[in-house]
Structure formats: C-alpha cells, structure tokens
Amino acid sequence: MKNNRYIVIVGCGRLGSHLANHLSRSGNSVVVIDKNEPTFKDLSPDFSGFRVHGDATQMAVLKEAKVNQADILIATTHEDNVNLMVAQVAQGIFRVPHVLARVFDPKRMEVYAQLGIDTICPTSVAAEMFLQAVANGAAGRRGANP
Amino acid sequence: MKVLIVGSGKTLYFLSRNFSARGYQVVIINRNPEECIQLSRQLTATVVCGDGSDDDILKDAGAMGADAVLAITPNDQDNLVICQLASRKFSVPRTMALANDPDNAEVFEKLGVSGFSTTHIVGSLIEQRASxxxxxxxxxxxxxxxxxxxxxxxxxxxxxxxxxxxxxxxxxxxxxxxxxxxxxxxxxxxxxxxxxxxxxxxxxxxxxxxxxxxxxxxxx
Structure with missing residues (x-):
C-alpha cells in the first residue's frame, strides 16, 4: 500500500482525529476539515498535515482543502447528511477516486449504496460484533456445561 | 396536488398557507415539537414532527403519494438528502431543495436534485430593479x-x-x-x-x- 497519498478527512471528532493521526504518521499528506476549531486539539503533536476550519458542505471550504487533488476523502462527522452530501460532492464533482462516508442510519445507507457511495455504518458493524460476541459467549457456556 | 414541505420558520409558514389557499393538500415536516403545535393550530395543513431525512418520518408524512417535496431547512445537507430519499425511495416525481449557500444550487443540480437559491433570486431581482x-x-x-x-x-x-x-x-x-x-x-x-x-x-x-x-x- 502506498503511503504518500493525499487524504482529506471531514470531521475531527474522535474518529476523524484518530484516522488523521494514524494516516499522517504513516506518511500520507492529510488535510482535516472541521467547523469547530477547538476539535483540532485532538490531533497529536506529530500530526504533520493541514487543518481547514470551515463547513464542508460549502464548496469554498472544499476548494480550500484542495479536494480536487485528493486521492481519498473520508467523511466522518456525526451528521449523516453532512457525510452523504460531502461524499457525493467529492465523488461527483471533484472526481475523488476513493470516497468513504460514515452513516449511522442503516436505512439511509441502502439508498446511497445504490448511488455508488461507499459507506460504513457503525451501527451495523457494532450490531454484528455484539451478535457474534453473544453467539460465541453462548457457545462458550454451552461448551463449559455440556 | 399533494405537497410535502420540510422546513421551519416564516418561509415554511407562509408557503404552506399559500399552497393551502390554492387548494393543495399540504403536509409539513418539522423537527421542533413546539413549532409543530403552533403550525397545526395556525394552518389547515397536516403536521408531522420529526427529521425529514428519516425515511420513517417521510413514510408517515405520506411521501409515497406526494406530487412534490420541497426541502427548505436551513441546512443544505439535509435538503439534499431529503430530496434524494423522496425521489429514490418514495418515487416522488418532483423535488426541490433550497440551497442556503448559493454555490450549492449548482452542486444540487449536478447531483441530480433541482436546487434553488433565494440569494440568487433576491439578488437578481434587486439587480433588475436597480438597472x-x-x-x-x-x-x-x-x-x-x-x-x-x-x-x-x-x-x-x-x-x-x-x-x-x-x-x-x-x-x-x-x-x-x-x-x-x-x-x-x-x-x-x-x-x-x-x-x-x-x-x-x-x-x-x-x-x-x-x-x-x-x-x-x-x-x-
């Protein structure tokens, strides 16, 4: 895997800052966009990327972050609709080759999958893991008391 | 004609009042419970309280049989998603999204949603008058x-x-x-x-x- 890609991360919350720190440390050029400036404090001291303060649903802000040059855009804000809009704009208008959006609402995810937007749904992922853990736990107990 | 309007404030109120007066069947979706109570008292429209970009709420509001959906919330991302859900999931024939940021009117069009910007409209009106x-x-x-x-x-x-x-x-x-x-x-x-x-x-x-x-x- 190449580690010198240009990656735009929208939202600098717990997930966004974690991804930004990680991807920056492994040698990528990272730009983080967030509309609340104080969230940038979650970036680690060795984060070598850029910070753009602004609302990513505005074209001007995406242009400032040079989204047109990005290899990857990841939309991680806590608002599904922001992530979906930014992902579509990045893919449809700025022609970013790889776009990922976090979407909490599994029902909304289906529609955007049809539109060709790659989404990750933390709700579904967590549910799956819980179910698996429950299944394993149950299996384990059955194993202990045959 | 059945029109579904998602939004809040005076624009929503006066639009709904106008449409009702023309004999349209108006359904309002608004997130604020207090505003919903006010609206249902003041207007003949049906008021549904909730997030218009949630498909259960759209379903409750009868999006399936709507002739048009108008999304005029103060958030462009919500307006876009509301219109996309309405047309893709509920096959609403006409949807329109307000672009609060005038740049987004063009963005919406490129993403297949018809968008309009009040800034553009008012701006060009003023220019016309001034000229x-x-x-x-x-x-x-x-x-x-x-x-x-x-x-x-x-x-x-x-x-x-x-x-x-x-x-x-x-x-x-x-x-x-x-x-x-x-x-x-x-x-x-x-x-x-x-x-x-x-x-x-x-x-x-x-x-x-x-x-x-x-x-x-x-x-x-």
Whole structure:
C-alpha cells in the first residue's frame, strides 16, 4: 500500500482525529476539515498535515482543502447528511477516486449504496460484533456445561 | 396536488398557507415539537414532527403519494438528502431543495436534485430593479391617463441601431423627443436609435409596460 497519498478527512471528532493521526504518521499528506476549531486539539503533536476550519458542505471550504487533488476523502462527522452530501460532492464533482462516508442510519445507507457511495455504518458493524460476541459467549457456556 | 414541505420558520409558514389557499393538500415536516403545535393550530395543513431525512418520518408524512417535496431547512445537507430519499425511495416525481449557500444550487443540480437559491433570486431581482434606473421622469399627465417617461438607451437595448419606423411599438405610444448629446431631436421614421440616447416616450397606462420593454428588452 502506498503511503504518500493525499487524504482529506471531514470531521475531527474522535474518529476523524484518530484516522488523521494514524494516516499522517504513516506518511500520507492529510488535510482535516472541521467547523469547530477547538476539535483540532485532538490531533497529536506529530500530526504533520493541514487543518481547514470551515463547513464542508460549502464548496469554498472544499476548494480550500484542495479536494480536487485528493486521492481519498473520508467523511466522518456525526451528521449523516453532512457525510452523504460531502461524499457525493467529492465523488461527483471533484472526481475523488476513493470516497468513504460514515452513516449511522442503516436505512439511509441502502439508498446511497445504490448511488455508488461507499459507506460504513457503525451501527451495523457494532450490531454484528455484539451478535457474534453473544453467539460465541453462548457457545462458550454451552461448551463449559455440556 | 399533494405537497410535502420540510422546513421551519416564516418561509415554511407562509408557503404552506399559500399552497393551502390554492387548494393543495399540504403536509409539513418539522423537527421542533413546539413549532409543530403552533403550525397545526395556525394552518389547515397536516403536521408531522420529526427529521425529514428519516425515511420513517417521510413514510408517515405520506411521501409515497406526494406530487412534490420541497426541502427548505436551513441546512443544505439535509435538503439534499431529503430530496434524494423522496425521489429514490418514495418515487416522488418532483423535488426541490433550497440551497442556503448559493454555490450549492449548482452542486444540487449536478447531483441530480433541482436546487434553488433565494440569494440568487433576491439578488437578481434587486439587480433588475436597480438597472431600471435608466427609466426616469415618470410623469403622469391628464389625471394619470398619459405617462411621460424618459429612458436612457444602453448598448444592449434591442432598439439600438434601428430606425424608428422599424421599432415594433405597441399601439398608442409615441417617441416624442430623442435627446442626443444634450441636443433634442424630434425623431422621424428614419431616425436611428443610438446607445446613450435619452428617449422621451408618451404612453398610456395600459401599454406602458410593453413599451418600456420594447426599449429596454427587460421584463417589468
């Protein structure tokens, strides 16, 4: 895997800052966009990327972050609709080759999958893991008391 | 016609009132419970309280049978998603999204949603009105049954370069005087209209608008 890609991360919350720190440390050029400036404090001291303060649903802000040059855009804000809009704009208008959006609402995810937007749904992922853990736990107990 | 409007505030209220008055069936989706109670008291519309970009709420509001969905919330991302869900999941034939950021009107169109920007609309209205400043001296004569108007011809006027007799003027209108370089000319059929001419027109109230339009090319 190449580690010198240009990656735009929208939202600098717990997930966004974690991804930004990680991807920056492994040698990528990272730009983080967030509309609340104080969230940038979650970036680690060795984060070598850029910070753009602004609302990513505005074209001007995406242009400032040079989204047109990005290899990857990841939309991680806590608002599904922001992530979906930014992902579509990045893919449809700025022609970013790889776009990922976090979407909490599994029902909304289906529609955007049809539109060709790659989404990750933390709700579904967590549910799956819980179910698996429950299944394993149950299996384990059955194993202990045959 | 059944119209579903997602939004809040005065725009939502007056739009809903207008549509209801025209006999449309209006359904409102609004997130704020207190505003919902107010709206349902003031309007004949059906009010659904919730997030318009949630498909359960759209379903409750009867999106399936709606003829049009109008998303006018203060958040562009919500307006976009509401319209996309309405057209993709509920097959609503017409959807329109308000672009609060004027740049997003174009973005919405590119993403397949018809968008409009009130900033654009109001801005161009103001420009239109302001550009009508070339029309001055509106002077009613004879108890308002005759208007005397002066228009300064700009380069983009449709009459510039034309002979007076070739200008398609409505009936009962007269080009009384053309003032060119401060010199008044009483025009004849062979007088050519030039940019910068100050044209004094005599019109009747009923043809005033069309006559001005013939000289400015603008819709009044």
């Amino acid at each position: 009508l400043e070339q029309i001055t001296n509106l002077l009613p004569v004879g108890e308002g049954r005759v208007n005397v108007t002066e228009i300064v011809l700009t380069g983009d006027s449709p009459v510039v370069g034309k002979l007076l007799k070739d200008i398609d003027l409505p009936e009962n209108a007269l080009v009384a005087v053309v003032i060119r370089d401060k010199k008044p000319i009483i025009p004849r059929g062979a007088t050519v209209m030039l940019a910068g001419d100050r044209v004094v027109l005599i019109t009747l109230p009923e043809n005033h608008g069309p006559v001005l339009k013939a000289f400015t090319g603008e819709r009044l």
